[in-house]
Amino acid sequence: MGLEKDFLWGGATAANQCEGAWNVDGRGVSSMDTIPVGEKRQLLGTGEYPVNEIDPVNEYYANHEAIDFYHHYKEDIAMFAEMGFKVFRMSIAWTRIFPNGDEETPNELGLQFYDNVFDECRKYNIEPLVTLCHFDAPIHLVKTIGSWQNRKMVEYFVKYCLVVLERYKDKVKYWITFNEINMTVHFPFVGAGVIYEAQDNREEIKYVAAHHQLLASALATKIAHEVNPENKVGCMLAGGCTYPYSCNPQDIWKAMGKEREGFFFTDVQVRGEYPQYAQKLFERNHFNIGITNEDIKILKENTADFISFSYYQSRCAGVDQSLETTEGNIIRSLRNPYLYTTEWGWQVDPMGLRITLNNLYDRYQKPLFIVENGLGAKDTVDENGQIDDQYRIDYLRDHIKAFKDAVELDGIKLLGYTPWGCIDLISAGTGQMSKRYGFIYVDKDDNGQGTLKRMKKKSFYWYQKVIASNGENLD
Ligand code: BG6
Numbered sequence: 001m002g003l004e005k006d007f008l009w010g011g012a013t014a015a016n017q018c019e020g021a022w023n024v025d026g027r028g029v030s031s032m033d034t035i036p037v038g039e040k041r042q043l044l045g046t047g048e049y050p051v052n053e054i055d056p057v058n059e060y061y062a063n064h065e066a067i068d069f070y071h072h073y074k075e076d077i078a079m080f081a082e083m084g085f086k087v088f089r090m091s092i093a094w095t096r097i098f099p100n101g102d103e104e105t106p107n108e109l110g111l112q113f114y115d116n117v118f119d120e121c122r123k124y125n126i127e128p129l130v131t132l133c134h135f136d137a138p139i140h141l142v143k144t145i146g147s148w149q150n151r152k153m154v155e156y157f158v159k160y161c162l163v164v165l166e167r168y169k170d171k172v173k174y175w176i177t178f179n180e181i182n183m184t185v186h187f188p189f190v191g192a193g194v195i196y197e198a199q200d201n202r203e204e205i206k207y208v209a210a211h212h213q214l215l216a217s218a219l220a221t222k223i224a225h226e227v228n229p230e231n232k233v234g235c236m237l238a239g240g241c242t243y244p245y246s247c248n249p250q251d252i253w254k255a256m257g258k259e260r261e262g263f264f265f266t267d268v269q270v271r272g273e274y275p276q277y278a279q280k281l282f283e284r285n286h287f288n289i290g291i292t293n294e295d296i297k298i299l300k301e302n303t304a305d306f307i308s309f310s311y312y313q314s315r316c317a318g319v320d321q322s323l324e325t326t327e328g329n330i331i332r333s334l335r336n337p338y339l340y341t342t343e344w345g346w347q348v349d350p351m352g353l354r355i356t357l358n359n360l361y362d363r364y365q366k367p368l369f370i371v372e373n374g375l376g377a378k379d380t381v382d383e384n385g386q387i388d389d390q391y392r393i394d395y396l397r398d399h400i401k402a403f404k405d406a407v408e409l410d411g412i413k414l415l416g417y418t419p420w421g422c423i424d425l426i427s428a429g430t431g432q433m434s435k436r437y438g439f440i441y442v443d444k445d446d447n448g449q450g451t452l453k454r455m456k457k458k459s460f461y462w463y464q465k466v467i468a469s470n471g472e473n474l475d
Helices: 039-046 069-083 108-123 139-145 152-167 188-192 202-227 249-271 276-284 293-301 350-364 390-408 458-468
Strands: 008-012 087-091 127-133 174-178 232-238 242-244 306-310 315-317 368-372 414-417 440-442 454-456
Touching (some): 127 152, 174 202, 188 202, 232 368, 242 249, 249 276, 350 390
Parallel strands (some): 008 087, 232 306
Antiparallel strands (some): 440 454
């Protein structure tokens, strides 16, 4: 019993939240660079807010410097190695490779940076797990062609994938196509760089953009397999099960609908075709998605090798409009009276992770990978320079126990676990630095002040023991 010997323990980040150096070495501007912190961030996230030029005088863009992983990667990867990481999840910034998205030739300096990062990982036998698109789209393509609502985007993305998959074929084996692909229907600007015009049929546009991403994901999978048949390519979902609020059949139906909002994507990426409820959704609403016979063939022939997902909380759904609601990763939920919430209102539910794993495995029988999980919390550095984040240890321990039960007692095939923000980074939802997830503290505040010094938290030493014991020692 226990986890497999080659279980991939590690941590996860994304280029737009940790690299900084947003305009260095030829990098172009991405959609995520245009989102300031504060209230406007929420507006831009929904696609309600017209994208403006970056306004460095009146606005603060936290990710422009972030934690400057771009210049600190050696130090950071050495610390990951010290914790015993077997895998490091990161993403490539599309705009480092093709600054505008539509150039003829890639930016060599951008390519070289990721060569260096992968070489550094390999030095410590850390397997890179690389997301091709973690929320970032070249702003040039957002402005000129409307980003993922335009089919042309597939072509540009494929070109970018051809370059990076070929270039890194001997350095990277594990790939993820789109981070939290279901974000596109909930938070279209973040998920797909979509900005609405007044006359737009918003619901239709979201699903058109989603189709283009699904198609692009299948094509990226195809290329990855052609370039190196050893490559393993995953889809990626903002996961978490949805419970019916009560046993009222109406609540159960509502919860089922919410689950299908996510399965909509994995059904296509894993089974290779749109499920019947998606087809009915398109029909009922007279959506013109533009799915061609060729698309259907591509989706069918290029399905994912594994299913990766983020898990922060479960959700609750029901028909009673008067019930209290709470925040969550992307999707608001009814407040579940059995659970406590984090400072940001995200409901904490380790058992929900076991349920999510079982739901996904029952449905698809494909290897699973938990590529995000963690507790966003405010940490304090005491007078001796120590950071006692016992609350984070407790959160992670309970979730590790839950996935171990799913593996050992329920028979789930799980490839690995990469807790989110293994080093503190910028929050995608709020732009805050103070919403910290890391084992490694980075000295920087919400206004961008700080030395960027890295410090080990209590959880750093705890996770080191967890990995060394392959999850047996969780004390
Ligand atoms: C996921 C994203 O939605 O959750 C990450 O893939 C994000 O990019 C993470 O950072 C945590 O969310 P937040 O809003 O706390 O940063």
